[in-house]
Amino acid sequence: MKPAAFDYVAPDSLEEVLAVLAEQGDDAKILAGGQSLVPMMNFRLAQPTLLVDCNRLSELDFVRAGEGGSLHIGAMTRQRRVEQDPLVARRAPLMHGTLPYVAHPQIRNRGTVGGNLAHADPASELPVIALARDFEMRLQRAGSERRVAAKDFFIGLLETALEPEEMLTEIVIPPLAPRTGWGFTEFSRRHGDYAQVGVAALVTLDASDVCRQARLVYLSVGETPTDAPRAAQLLVGTSLDEEAMQAAADMAAEHEIEPSGDIHASEAYKRHLARVLTVRVLREANERAKQAGG
Amino acid sequence: MSNTRRLRTRVNGERAESEVEPRLLLSDYLRHELGLTGTHVGCEHGVCGACTVLFDGVPQRSCLILAVQAENHEITTVEGLASGPEELHPLQQAFWEKHGLQCGFCTGGILLTLIPFLEENPDPSEDEVRLALSGNLCRCTGYQHIVDSVLHAAESMR
Numbered sequence: 001m002k003p004a005a006f007d008y009v010a011p012d013s014l015e016e017v018l019a020v021l022a023e024q025g026d027d028a029k030i031l032a033g034g035q036s037l038v039p040m041m042n043f044r045l046a047q048p049t050l051l052v053d054c055n056r057l058s059e060l061d062f063v064r065a066g067e068g069g070s071l072h073i074g075a076m077t078r079q080r081r082v083e084q085d086p087l088v089a090r091r092a093p094l095m096h097g098t099l100p101y102v103a104h105p106q107i108r109n110r111g112t113v114g115g116n117l118a119h120a121d122p123a124s125e126l127p128v129i130a131l132a133r134d135f136e137m138r139l140q141r142a143g144s145e146r147r148v149a150a151k152d153f154f155i156g157l158l159e160t161a162l163e164p165e166e167m168l169t170e171i172v173i174p175p176l177a178p179r180t181g182w183g184f185t186e187f188s189r190r191h192g193d194y195a196q197v198g199v200a201a202l203v204t205l206d207a208s209d210v211c212r213q214a215r216l217v218y219l220s221v222g223e224t225p226t227d228a229p230r231a232a233q234l235l236v237g238t239s240l241d242e243e244a245m246q247a248a249a250d251m252a253a254e255h256e257i258e259p260s261g262d263i264h265a266s267e268a269y270k271r272h273l274a275r276v277l278t279v280r281v282l283r284e285a286n287e288r289a290k291q292a293g294g
Numbered sequence: 295m296s297n298t299r300r301l302r303t304r305v306n307g308e309r310a311e312s313e314v315e316p317r318l319l320l321s322d323y324l325r326h327e328l329g330l331t332g333t334h335v336g337c338e339h340g341v342c343g344a345c346t347v348l349f350d351g352v353p354q355r356s357c358l359i360l361a362v363q364a365e366n367h368e369i370t371t372v373e374g375l376a377s378g379p380e381e382l383h384p385l386q387q388a389f390w391e392k393h394g395l396q397c398g399f400c401t402g403g404i405l406l407t408l409i410p411f412l413e414e415n416p417d418p419s420e421d422e423v424r425l426a427l428s429g430n431l432c433r434c435t436g437y438q439h440i441v442d443s444v445l446h447a448a449e450s451m452r
Contacts, residue, residue: 001338007297008316008362031360038358039339042319051316055363080352104429106346106407110354191428 003041010053014060014140017167020052022142025164028052032076032115035107060114060169063087069175075114075168079126080105082113092173094182094200095129101184102126104192117153118168120160120224123194125186127154127225132200132217136172141165157223177213180204181289183281186219187273189264195220196265197273201285203240209290211235216248216282218274221257228252231278240286242279249278303364305330306374314361321345323361324371332372332402336431343430346403347371353407372402375409385409385447394443396434404430408444416452420445 011017021028029048031037032055040046054060060076063085071091073082082088083099102108102116102125116126117137130137130150137148139162153161162168176182186198197220204213214235216228231252238244252274259270298313305328312327319338324330324347336342338357345356348370356369375383382390385405395401404427411426412418418426423444424437432440 002319002322003317005297005315005317008299008360010362010365034358034360034363035340035355038319038360041317042338042357053360053363103340104343105411105426106343106353106355106429107340107358109352110349110358191425 001042003038004044004047006048007050008053009050010056012056014057014167014169015142017052017054017057018140018142018165020050021165021167024050025166028164030054030115030118030167032118033078033111034115035103035111036115036119036121054167065091066172071173073113073171073173075118075170076112077114079108079111079113079116083108091175092133093176094133094184094202095126095173097182098125098129098184098200101186101195101198107192113171114168117171118160118162120154120156120158122157122222122224122226123220125184125195125198125219128198128200128217128219129184130154130171131225131227132202132215133173136174137161137168138170138172139163139166140169141167145169151227154224176202177204179206179289179292180213181285181287181292183284183288185277185281185284187277197221197259197270197277199274199277199281201278201281203235203282203285203289205240205286205289209239211238211240211244211286214248216252216278218252218257221259221270221274226257228256231256235282240282245279245282248282249275252278299362301362301365303367303369305369306371312361316360316362318361319357320347320359320361320364320369321356323364324356324369327361330371330373334399334402336399341431342400342403343407344400344403346406346430348406348410351410353410370406372405375405383409384451385412385444388443388447388450389440392443392446393439394435395440400430400432404432404440408447412444412448412451416448418445418448 027049031053060074062074064072066072089096135150183201186195188195202215214232218226231248234248253271261267324333334344336344340358347356
């Protein structure tokens with residue numbers, strides 16, 4: 001239950017971090033908040049040779065309004081700070097409403113947005129939000145930056161598009177379309193535990209309350225955050241009546257997720273949960289969309 | 295194996311300086327280097343909350359922080375809560391009066407989690423207290439007396 005020995009550097013600037021990664025990327029592991037990495041090191045499931053502590057990079061600790069209603073968040077910004085930021089509440093309400101589900105306040109006090117996303121745990125909430133809201137992920141290596149859409153970022157279990165020399169430095173959240181409502185819910189045995197199933201929904205209505213766009217993304221039902229585009233498509237053109245929501249929930253639960261049973265919940269139970277939670281979260285999203293301006 | 299680093303930090307208001315290995319956890323540093331054994335180590339993977347300390351005034355798990363990361367930061371442990379050896383913090387007093395502990399293993403972590411909580415929420419509901427406690431496991435009490443203690447402390451601290 002103690003980490004194996006490693007070399008440790010704690011650079012003061014992003015430039016230095018990227019230089020270390022350029023030279024020793026294959027052996028190096030970035031330490032952000034450490035709320036997933038340190039437990040893995042304590043269990044010796046992770047034994048990095050070189051730990052690059054990024055906690056001194058104040059340049060990556062920011063929440064900034066971007067152009068056209070977008071929002072920029074630095075990778076080293078603590079989750080708790082994002083949760084309490086009024087700008088996030090206005091421009092990224094789904095993220096704001098979902099952060100309280102992420103572990104416990106003591107964990108969010110240290111855990112970072114970038115660390116959580118780069119860890120890419122399919123049971124985690126933020127990757128689901130990143131996919132549902134089409135986050136743009138900004139990845140830097142010494143001398144260059146590339147921008148990757150969330151849908152291309154999460155590629156497997158704890159696996160992302162990040163190369164060993166790269167660091168996720170910033171995310172950009174696009175503005176919500178007018179008359180868009182959101183919802184998130186999950187079921188866990190205790191608040192803050194890993195959820196058995198969770199789902200985020202977004203719906204966009206036209207002037208006569210007909211659904212024009214919809215998105216459903218699930219957690220803990222596969223190796224990555226899981227989009228359910230066919231279920232979402234069933235909602236488009238409807239007035240989000242109970243029948244339409246039920247049809248979407250059935251489609252997602254039966255055909256678009258692949259949960260595996262574990263000691264706490266069988267596969268059938270998780271599909272049942274997904275069905276129930278989908279309807280619940282769609283009702284919420286629909287209500288919010290009707291109240292939303294624009 | 296001896297890649298040690300100099301660590302300068304402040305613990306309970308006092309300067310501390312040591313040579314430590316980077317892999318030393320903050321929880322073990324507090325217990326073994328400084329002898330502050332009020333910080334308890336339960337699960338060592340961030341679940342039980344027993345090792346919670348204040349890191350620059352903010353509750354965090356000391357088993358998920360490397361000691362070297364406390365460089366130039368301020369740590370408060372359960373030993374630093376009361377103003378003197380004969381005193382109790384109002385929350386400690388409330389735990390005593392309302393039987394908020396049995397074995398006491400989880401108590402330090404709960405105190406350090408709930409003191410900032412009560413500063414932000416001076417008049418919490420029972421549900422809010424239970425939610426605030428959700429990251430701290432207690433295997434003795436069934437939580438009822440802990441909740442009573444916190445509500446009692448909130449009243450006396452207002």
